[in-house]
Amino acid sequence: MFAATRPADRSLAELDTVADIRIPGPHLVATYKAGKEIYAEGDNVDKCYQVVVGAVRVCRLLADGRRQVVSFHLAGEMFGFEAGNKHRFFAEAITETRLGVFGRRPMQEHSRELLDLALLGMARAQEHLLVIGRQCAVERMAAFLMDLSGRLGGLRQVKLPMSRQDIADYLGLTIETVSRVMTKLRERSVIALHDARTIEIRKPDALRQLCN
Amino acid sequence: MFAATRPADRSLAELDTVADIRIPGPHLVATYKAGKEIYAEGDNVDKCYQVVVGAVRVCRLLADGRRQVVSFHLAGEMFGFEAGNKHRFFAEAITETRLGVFGRRPMQEHSRELLDLALLGMARAQEHLLVIGRQCAVERMAAFLMDLSGRLGGLRQVKLPMSRQDIADYLGLTIETVSRVMTKLRERSVIALHDARTIEIRKPDALRQLCN
């Protein structure tokens, strides 16, 4: 879709192949309504999940209500593995979501695959760190849109499963700033908004340049 | 040293035990002078390192010179594993540093241990994300000092191996802001500065509260 992989290509596209890992064997499939908790902070880490349809957010709340969304997980992606025995974050379904659920035992027999997933999780968190630590609001949104469109298959048209609040808490901004940046990108025709959740990337190159 | 582990304890102390993993077998030991590159962005990922003495920073530069320090690694800690074949970040010795070097083969025989390290790396990056995404300058410094003191053995007196610039680039701030926050914490007697790099934590509880 976009430019072929260049030496300095920063998308995680090459790495996404490892997200295709299928851990075989029988497993549950569970459905969660929008907003429903999948696991809580403090819960035992004894399962691993794969999104079948829908989307998931993994977050932490501070005492005063500030929230950080640490990651989003889309169809095909796995989550729920963490260091230690207890979850340090909680996970919620964003939209109505179906998840494949793996027990701890079957996962332990696949520590090689799990290693790749953990390394991918680390890479994602580190890329995210760079975005939040050193980029301004427009750059953050651009990085977010590029990442999302890549993970959704490189389509120009992206249907956002998450709200402005989710995006804001993911990018370390406020909803108002997210909204203003969207407007600015629309005014520059970098994107088009069919409705608030349906984004068309009109100038992928401009968007990529904004990410650095 | 500080309070015993509470239910909601957010330090990564419990997890640090996994950082004690020793991958046995013969390996090189290499010495790097302060500022020396250990691996570059784009280099093949074919080694893994353990800090014997000294300290390491792992970073990325943006085109315009902005830098994000993604992680620091202190004595005993391992680094150098990444998703994919190429390093997406570069690593440098902060002070004169001695590293144990492991080849790819010996590491692959320890994917179980490597999994724990990757999960710890992911956890650290995610905690860092929360700090940078949702906390103000004082809170960031407090979180940094708590983390560092914990990793250095929970001592009250901390000798910083890194410069203000390193700290600023780690926390998504500027050197001036880091300096001002240090001064403010000193004025409140939360810390004492024997010299710019030697910090005594005078009020650990106050510091912990600042982290949320």
Next chain:
DNA sequence: CGAGATCTTGACGCGTATCAAGTTCTGTGG
């Protein structure tokens, strides 16, 4: 002892947060 690097401090400006309306979307019941 001197020179460059590192750190601190001050004055000012900018980008994003905050506060406050107003508008549009979504889903539900009539």
Next chain:
DNA sequence: CCACAGAACTTGATACGCGTCAAGATCTCG
């Protein structure tokens, strides 16, 4: 199918925290 209510989103005015620029102090090391 329409009416309505609440949620979600947008937009504007203002405030404030941190960045920027500039100068000066302190540290480090040859």
